[in-house]
Amino acid sequence: MTVPADAVSGRRELVAGFVQRHGALAVLALSVVTASLVFESFASFDNASGIAIQSSFLVIVAIGMTFVIICGGIDLSVGSVFALGGVLAAYASRWGTLPALVVPLAVCGAIGLLNGVLIARLRLAPFIVTLASLLGARGLLLSITDEGASTYLVPRESSFVEIGRGTLWGLGYPVFLALALAALAGLVLQRSRFGQSIFAIGGSQDAAAMMGVPVARMKVLTYTLSGLLAGLAGTLNAARLGSGVTILGVGLELDAIAAVVIGGTLLIGGAGTISGTLSGVLLLGVIQNVINQIGNLGSSYQLVTSGAFLAVVVVVQTYLSRTQRLH
Amino acid sequence: MDSVPLLSVRGVCKRFPGVLALQDVSLDLPAGQVHALVGENGAGKSTLIKVLTGVHRADEGEIAYDGRPVDFHQPKQAQQAGISTIYQEVNLIPLMSVARNLFLGREPRRFGLIDLPRMNREASETLARYGVHVDVRKPLRSLGLGAQQMVALARAVAIDAKLLIMDEPTSSLEPREVETLFGVVRELSQRHISILYVSHRLDELYRLCDEVTVLRDGRVVHTGPLAAIDKLTLISKMLGRDLGGDGVTKFTHDRRAALPGPPQLRAEGMDKRNLLHDISFEVRRGEVVGLGGLLGSGRSETAKAIVGALPVDRGSVWVGGRRLARLSTAAAIKAGMAMLPEDRKAEGIIADLSVRENIVLAAMPSLHRAGLVSRRRQDQIVDVFMKRLRIKASSPQQRVGELSGGNQQKVLLARWLCLNPRVLLLDEPTRGIDVGAKAEVQALIDELARAGLAVVLISSDLEELVEGADRVVLLKAGAVVGELAGDQVDEHAVMGMLAHG
Ligand SMILES: Nc1ncnc2c1ncn2[C@@H]1O[C@H](COP(=O)(O)OP(=O)(O)OP(=O)(O)O)[C@@H](O)[C@H]1O
Numbered sequence: 162m163t164v165p166a167d168a169v170s171g172r173r174e175l176v177a178g179f180v181q182r183h184g185a186l187a188v189l190a191l192s193v194v195t196a197s198l199v200f201e202s203f204a205s206f207d208n209a210s211g212i213a214i215q216s217s218f219l220v221i222v223a224i225g226m227t228f229v230i231i232c233g234g235i236d237l238s239v240g241s242v243f244a245l246g247g248v249l250a251a252y253a254s255r256w257g258t259l260p261a262l263v264v265p266l267a268v269c270g271a272i273g274l275l276n277g278v279l280i281a282r283l284r285l286a287p288f289i290v291t292l293a294s295l296l297g298a299r300g301l302l303l304s305i306t307d308e309g310a311s312t313y314l315v316p317r318e319s320s321f322v323e324i325g326r327g328t329l330w331g332l333g334y335p336v337f338l339a340l341a342l343a344a345l346a347g348l349v350l351q352r353s354r355f356g357q358s359i360f361a362i363g364g365s366q367d368a369a370a371m372m373g374v375p376v377a378r379m380k381v382l383t384y385t386l387s388g389l390l391a392g393l394a395g396t397l398n399a400a401r402l403g404s405g406v407t408i409l410g411v412g413l414e415l416d417a418i419a420a421v422v423i424g425g426t427l428l429i430g431g432a433g434t435i436s437g438t439l440s441g442v443l444l445l446g447v448i449q450n451v452i453n454q455i456g457n458l459g460s461s462y463q464l465v466t467s468g469a470f471l472a473v474v475v476v477v478q479t480y481l482s483r484t485q486r487l488h
Numbered sequence: 489m490d491s492v493p494l495l496s497v498r499g500v501c502k503r504f505p506g507v508l509a510l511q512d513v514s515l516d517l518p519a520g521q522v523h524a525l526v527g528e529n530g531a532g533k534s535t536l537i538k539v540l541t542g543v544h545r546a547d548e549g550e551i552a553y554d555g556r557p558v559d560f561h562q563p564k565q566a567q568q569a570g571i572s573t574i575y576q577e578v579n580l581i582p583l584m585s586v587a588r589n590l591f592l593g594r595e596p597r598r599f600g601l602i603d604l605p606r607m608n609r610e611a612s613e614t615l616a617r618y619g620v621h622v623d624v625r626k627p628l629r630s631l632g633l634g635a636q637q638m639v640a641l642a643r644a645v646a647i648d649a650k651l652l653i654m655d656e657p658t659s660s661l662e663p664r665e666v667e668t669l670f671g672v673v674r675e676l677s678q679r680h681i682s683i684l685y686v687s688h689r690l691d692e693l694y695r696l697c698d699e700v701t702v703l704r705d706g707r708v709v710h711t712g713p714l715a716a717i718d719k720l721t722l723i724s725k726m727l728g729r730d731l732g733g734d735g736v737t738k739f740t741h742d743r744r745a746a747l748p749g750p751p752q753l754r755a756e757g758m759d760k761r762n763l764l765h766d767i768s769f770e771v772r773r774g775e776v777v778g779l780g781g782l783l784g785s786g787r788s789e790t791a792k793a794i795v796g797a798l799p800v801d802r803g804s805v806w807v808g809g810r811r812l813a814r815l816s817t818a819a820a821i822k823a824g825m826a827m828l829p830e831d832r833k834a835e836g837i838i839a840d841l842s843v844r845e846n847i848v849l850a851a852m853p854s855l856h857r858a859g860l861v862s863r864r865r866q867d868q869i870v871d872v873f874m875k876r877l878r879i880k881a882s883s884p885q886q887r888v889g890e891l892s893g894g895n896q897q898k899v900l901l902a903r904w905l906c907l908n909p910r911v912l913l914l915d916e917p918t919r920g921i922d923v924g925a926k927a928e929v930q931a932l933i934d935e936l937a938r939a940g941l942a943v944v945l946i947s948s949d950l951e952e953l954v955e956g957a958d959r960v961v962l963l964k965a966g967a968v969v970g971e972l973a974g975d976q977v978d979e980h981a982v983m984g985m986l987a988h989g
């Protein structure tokens with residue numbers, strides 16, 4: 162009787178909240194430690210920087226996805242948009258570095274904008290709208306590459322490739338860019354009115370509107386952002402590869418969604434963090450790396466493992482949000 | 489007085505598919521006036537408020553605010569113009585922290601970023617003035633309904649408004665919180681802020697309001713100073729008929745004698761860490777037992793624990809002399825218990841289903857024969873309860889989310905009543921229900937008890953508790969502190985025991 166009732170349930174709620182937010186980080190740490198003990202080659206700097214650069218593109222895409230999911234939506238188009246961004250960048254690189262950046266961002270941003278307008282103003286279901294633009298962006302990509310037959314190469318002497326291949330302290334530029342974007346996005350989410358609006362809309366759209374949040378405008382902004390980030394990731398990837406590869410990005414949207422959810426963001430919206438998403442992406446990266454280390458396991462095992470992780474996370478999340486709701 | 493009222497509504501009409509929710513409604517609200525808006529469930533009060541604040545658009549009519557005609561498309565525009573609104577259901581974001589809810593849209597900023605420490609500090613200070621002492625970083629949903637309502641009030645007042653609209657702000661408040669709210673309203677009206685106030689608790693209106701407008705079926709049937717009209721006349725204007733009797737509650741005043749035999753419901757040693765402490769009581773057939781206590785006394789938790797909706801550390805429940813093997817909602821329903829939960833939005837009503845589906849939902853398992861559910865049988869049941877409780881809907885097929893707040897409550901009540909339970913637990917059964925229907929619900933509880941049902945009644949309306957219950961079990965901080973039976977049951981005795989027990 163000395164402790165007031167809500168203090169204890171509050172503590173439990175804090176613990177549950179903490180696990181929900183940082184569970185992915187804990188699992189990530191555990192996997193890294195285990196992998197380093199089992200595989201000698203895992204704990205090398207080269208291997209780590211390899212994981213980092215490979216994950217950096219997914220991080221950028223997943224940041225946008227985090228915003229979209231928190232505000233109660235979904236964006237299935239990011240994989241296609243990523244590929245389209247890459248091809249456009251490679252194509253435009255013949256005119257110089259600046260066009261190679263501006264053209265893909267403009268087109269991909271426009272696709273995101275279109276998604277947003279259809280979803281927010283015409284109140285169409287995000288699932289359907291972004292499924293349509295997944296197909297649409299793919300189609301656009303095929304039409305500018307002669308049905309995927311021609312691959313545009315970035316001119317050898319172009320400084321554009323430097324953006325993707327350059328390194329600092331042994332880490333690729335995209336890694337730094339991804340980290341900077343993640344930090345910025347985390348700040349925007351937690352400490353800006355835009356971020357607060359996103360949480361409010363995902364938590365309860367009607368209540369948010371009644372509290373004066375400009376719901377439609379915020380949603381349009383969110384989907385535009387997601388398109389822009391997917392396009393940026395595609396652009397960076399093209400710079401790194403030195404070409405616009407048309408078959409990339411298939412299923413990338415599912416990786417992004419998986420990473421976001423593993424990172425503790427609620428699939429129904431209203432709660433989530435960028436740091437969780439970061440852990441989620443890295444966890445997927447580590448799993449893939451470990452499976453590569455094992456070597457004789459097929460890549461299908463990677464899918465199975467990621468799938469298992471996702472299932473466990475969703476179960477734990479559901480359980481946690483139930484304990485939180487009990488009171 | 490000012491010649492131009494702050495708000496002036498002329499000839500407003502609003503149609504929904506199948507209903508004319510507002511017809512030719514006119515209303516004037518001078519600065520500094522506290523104006524009551526009353527009417528039966530479904531009369532159009534909330535709709536009028538939503539039209540005024542840009543949630544809905546009027547089909548016809550003009551609204552002038554601050555001397556200029558206005559046509560708000562979004563709640564945000566109304567807010568910017570200085571109209572602050574507390575809508576009927578608490579409309580905040582459950583997952584966001586208390587402080588973030590309080591400040592959403594007007595967060596204090598530093599270098600362009602939200603200043604979290606300052607926001608949390610100011611939120612704590614503000615809420616403390618409203619008697620809410622909580623960790624403002626916790627999610628809003630961890631607060632009780634009353635505290636959430638106080639957060640909504642604090643938020644509405646903090647937006648520097650000229651007009652404050654409140655749609656049933658006191659329906660989930662404790663008496664102490666109601667006093668706080670009244671204090672706020674009086675202070676605002678002294679500062680020349682106008683208030684439009686909706687409530688089904690008529691006593692409150694007489695304490696607070698200057699003028700009253702009565703809506704019936706979407707039309708204004710009366711408007712004038714409140715002091716010039718007595719309560720019974722007001723009620724008859726709202727209902728369009730006389731209520732009959734002496735007004736207040738509709739319970740028969742003579743206490744029922746419990747039927748002989750073993751107790752129908754027995755709860756023993758219910759224990760839940762920090763919430764419930766060794767709670768035991770029993771209810772006989774034909775008896776209404778009230779659970780009394782203040783906010784946080786464990787009333788609702790006790791009821792939830794009994795029907796298995798709140799896991800307990802220890803405790804057992806007997807129904808009709810048989811002990812439940814385990815406490816779960818399924819087992820409770822099977823044993824013949826039904827419970828009307830307190831928070832209808834979170835724990836009961838399914839807004840997207842029809843009135844009909846919502847009513848027969850829980851009764852489904854008992855209605856089927858060889859896996860098939862008779863549509864005719866369903867229709868009969870639905871029909872009976874819609875008439876009996878006077879549920880106002882365009883048809884049984886209407887989406888429950890489109891019903892007025894009070895009518896949603898009635899649908900929920902019907903759901904549990906049509907189960908034909910042996911034990912009925914009612915948590916705030918008349919919240920948000922208009923005077924006419926309230927009398928109806930109370931008469932129904934009475935009748936059910938006479939027919940041999942065991943009823944547990946929870947109500948923060950002391951009058952309702954005292955007049956409805958044959959016996960009152962008093963709880964304080966999760967433990968039983970006393971019991972009153974027979975002639976001992978009256979408001980003073982209850983208050984006394986809660987204060988000293
Ligand atoms: N979105 C909607 N769609 C269809 N009908 C609606 C909608 N909102 C309200 N109505 C109908 O309009 C009428 C008036 O409802 P309103 O909510 O204004 O009543 P109220 O006076 O606030 O009642 P209560 O006291 O129960 O809250 C009701 O018949 C209701 O069913």
Ligand SMILES: [Mg+2]
Nearest residue numbers: 534576892893
């Ligand atoms: Mg209403």
